[in-house]
Amino acid sequence: MNYTEMLNALGHEEFFGVLAGASTSEIVVYARNQDTSIGDLFLVPSDRGGERVYLFRMTQYANVLRREEDMDPMAKNLLSMDDPFYADDFQSDQLLRLSGSLLGYSELNDAGRWVFRAPRKLPAHLSKVYKVGFGDTASIARQEECLKELLATQLGEGVFIGHLLAGERALKGVPVSIPGEFFAHHIGVFGRTGTGKSNNLMVLIESLYANNRRLNATPRNEWGSKDRLVSLFAVDPHDEFAKWKPNSRGGINRIIGAMTAAEKKELVEPFFYLSCRNEATIQSDPAIGNLGRRVRLHRRDIAPEDIISIMEFSDIMSSAAETIGDEFGEGWISAVLNGDVQPDDNLIHKASLAGLNRRLGFLAGNRSSLVPNKATYESSLADIVLALERGRVLDVDTSLMTEIEQFLLTTVVARTLFALRKALKSARDMTAFIGNGEQPGEIDRHLPMQESLKAILKERLLAERSPYLGQQGHLISINDLPAINIIVEEAPSILNPARLKFGSVFRDISRQGRKFGLGLTVVSQQVTEIDDGILSQINTEITLALGNEDERQAAVHTASNDIFPFKRELQVMGTGQAILSASYKSVPLPVQVPEFK
């Protein structure tokens, strides 16, 4: 659509208002007395200095009269005088005064494609202003089509997040997406309870499956530059993603049910569901069947830094744990809990050892359903890691886990994947990655303790269908592996400044994860409680309604785009409504996440 076609599509005389004032800080429009709402989007074509279409978002509006300054006396007259009336010209005097901010403008590039730019220019005086969502169904469809084309570079392609929100209306014709590549970066999801985070995540899961199905069916050389398979480690505290809500048509099971056998094999198998429920119960659940597994870790999977990342540790205790780890290797937890560690006067003080013992108490005996005390190595970790490296969405039911177990699982999985990706990047071939009898491999260097896990991984990474081996048997590049995104639920518990002070696996992942294709999705009700270092590494924010002024202020401060004009709305946004901001977008986009049905 060129500029003239755009004007025709908008319907020249179907304008909603006229630009009265435009400055770099505020746009003022006088508009027809028609229904509108805060957050509505308006298109302002203007050919001053080039054919452009500006996008204006209304944040305030007021009822005004064309030729009367003050309506107070009228209201008083109406209330207190005898038989007051309006003459019939009152209606034509009623106008709206809209004000808000200019989000930017689009202009055609040399290739004839509309490119959206930050608002460095203003539309001409008295330009006509078109509302998106004004008029009959056909007009609205045309307006949405225009908007979609104008914002094409901003709406993104890949993983659908929601529909562009204009006021109270979700524009069904204008989907907003995050390209798969950016799931290797870090995402912040901030919103108070009841804002629809679970539904948003369910929609995201469905979109990730759709993304992966689309790419699976498309030859690699036809993928877009930002296309990437995405794996998700989705913590599911309410055990709802697999089957979704009672009386619903289903959750992941329904999505998978619509797949062909080949797609299931490529995108789902051998499992998508992990739970602490016993294996028989899972297998007997018809909605999950043989695509569910009991999740368990072994003490040998856990490194000292995992525990330090999720619990309160002093500097001295951290040193003691690391020293014990160095001495006892993957058996360090058993050594501590069995009393095999002897305190000394150097690094393992008696008090530190006692403290460490107390902190590991949740793993003693068979207290933990996630980490049962087994002599033989039985763990889901290798399966989880390999599934994520194959582009899988894993629904991890944590409803039967304690909070600390949930954090531990997330931490161990994240650290192990991070180490594997670093090893992969360091190695030039599979031998260098795995090592041989004489030389340790990169995997040994980056995963220095987990011998049991490594033994399994080495074997399976060499086997047929290894995610790390290309078609010619060469070691695959990280860029060709799926982006792996790990959801960190209740993030303030493990990503707060105090916890990150003495070292945390998440500090390293937040700083370096994206170059290894590993992203975190930080989910929190509070922005203020998250460590500044972590926040500074987040470059996609999905901000839902926030409870108090401090949190809204922090969200505005943290966002990758200027979302200050949305600040007031952060207080009143409805369920599923969010502001999507990202460093790779020129403009923050309000979105309505649809209800997962």
Next chain:
Amino acid sequence: MDFDFLDRKLLDVTRDAVVSFKNAIEGARPDDKELKALCAGIKSYPHTKALPSEFSVAAVDGSGEYPVLQQDDIFLHFVIAAGAIYTTASHRQHKLSSVEPVNPIFKQFVLLSDDMARTQSSYQEYLTALTGLSLKDLATGSDYCEMSGRYGKPIRHADVRWKKVTMSKASQIATHAYLLRTVAELGMAIRMLMHKPRYLLLDTSLVYFMLGETLFLPELLKRYLITQANAQSTGVVALCKSHNIPNGDLIGRMAKDNFGYKDHWYLRLPSDALGEPIPAFLDGREIPPKLSVSYLFKFHATTFPLRIDVDADWWKSAIGGDEAREKQFFADLDFTCHEVRSFGYPYPMHAAHRSASLTKQERKALKDILVQHAQREGLMRGAVASDPEQLHMGGM
């Protein structure tokens, strides 16, 4: 101003001025007997929600920028006049329906200079643009010459010429501002006659100070308007926000204290045009004006008493001393005063005023446009200064 506020002389002079002011007011106070006799004529009329017969009502108002440009003895004035016309619809929700979707507006630039020939020529063009009429048309279509003879020296139709029209030098800006604006309003009123309204409201009085003395354009237009209006039974109602009746507030107080009317009352003042003796306190004040009948009245408790002047001939034919018709006249006007935007004041007047008046932003925009043109045409910056003093004080 340089003066000492503690200067005894200044304080004395100030007190004397205030005392003189008070004496002037009290000197014009009617004596109790006169006041009582006058106020015996106060009558009430009902708050009007519905009308026995619907009618149309027009109103006009004027505005402008006088002058908008000036340099040396050349003055460019910008004149605006607007009309508004409604029909009543007392059984419909909105009560007043616009006859014209957009109120008619007249806008004109008028160039005046101290060269009288040029000024007269400008006024001639202005009158033609406004009414499409010549002085001759105005004279033959009105009783002006006849009435002039009644109150002083007669004027022959042949003497109604531009050279005879009383006009001051263009540099007497205030005089021309009044002249231009009054002519604009009357000219627009003449245009509004085509709608044949029952009432045509003017924001002025019907005084004729110069009648019988000299040919004065506004009075000629006024008589033309009234003659034409009377011919089609339109009542020209001149509404004066300042009633100018000495101690008029006393009458309002008596209406309330003696009759219990806090609003919706009227008092017809004795009129010379009806052959009535004029009370001493109104003598020589043109209240009622020549050829007119005046009322002091109050539409609503929250507004001050106002005065209206109507032509005596129209009064005789439309009211003629019939109290029922008189009350209906006020009831009709009262009906138009209940619009929320101007409660207590006839809405058509408010609408005409709103259409004619230039807002602050509009004045600024007009000035900006003129400055742009002036710069393009090489005019001096001083030409757009609003006030010559501003120019001298501010320098070029």
